[in-house]
Amino acid sequence: MYEILGKLFLYIIAGFILILICVVILAIVSYKYNKTIFPKFILFFIDNFTNIIKKILKVLGLNERILYQVGIELRNKINMESFRKIPPKDKIIVLPQCIRSIRCPARLDPKIGIICIKCGLCKFKEIKEIAEKYGYRIFLVPGGRFVERIILNLKPKAAIGVACLKDLYRAMKEVNKHGIVAIGLPLAKEGCVETLFDINELIRLIINTEGEHPRPC
Template identity: 40%
Template sequence: MILEEFLQIVGLITLTVFILIFIVSILILIIGYILLKKDRLIFPNLALFLMDNFYSILLKVFLLIGTEDTFYRVGIEFYNKYYEDAFKKAKNKVLVLPHCLRDSKCPAKLTPNGVECIFCGRCKIGDIIKVAKENNYKVYIVPGSTFLKRILKEEKPEAVFGVACNRDLFYGMNMLSRKGIPSQGQPLLRDGCINTLVDVDELISRLKNLR
């Protein structure tokens, strides 16, 4: 009888702790999102630890108050803000562009280093590359995440700027953060597998300001 009462008390305490953690997690997400919009971070190192290691749990909690895509956008904004200063200080930077930004009739060929732009003018990738190289970025146009892993292994960049859909960009920045590599990201305005769209003016402006 005593043991049964003890187990009930332990169960009640455990349930209470989980409820409190749940409530606190929601409050942190809400407050963190509001402050992020105001260009401020709350407990940045703690937030980074949670985002890096418990993003799947944070996502489940966030789904109670928002959408999955919104969570990814919040995560991207957080990583951009957290790593902005460290990114600026890095010297060996790479820009990773998705091959889906190309025109559907792009004549460029896929090589072991990704798609090699020939500056045909069919899309804006050529303009982006020119600005990036002027600001000391090495540029890769990649067909998938496996290329990013190769770039990290072979190039060993000090910082990475990525362009991708919200989901892929978040997971890419999360992976880089866990490796201790500062990153910046620019989400696509229109995603998909072909003829995607990015805000070119904003991207070029950020590449210049983050050099």
């Protein structure tokens, strides 16, 4: 009896490892060829077995950033349809404060983050004007606590986040757990100061979602 149970246990473990290896292969295919295969299935394993998948990637000599990148892309694909259906007034955009110029003259509000005075030293001025024209509320924040506070206060139904790969993957996962439809745009250049985001991609995302012309709010 114990022998049968022992064998069964080994088969289950072997099956589980096999599934994880398949997930890693599918994730690598998604990453390399920009093709998404079984998005919900892969994302489920990425979300729930992150550490094991990271170890498998390490054994294969691959960077764990693949996991975050694929996680973000899959979540974007899965969420996009729902995101489009939500009106802009229920959507927020959150960018990290590291995109600011080091000479940024704006002050920090403890509730909503940086109060941009549109000096034009960074791209936030431009994206703020466009996003607000489309009815989005847009924030520049120093960290996750601010995002939580904004979400608690405004109760948005959807959010576009811009951040470094790892933070973005984690934030999208967290936000999704609270029923908020999350779309992510990784920073084009990561770091601590004067990081870069692809403003054209963000504008494209807004226009593709809301249409060429802003709807009256």
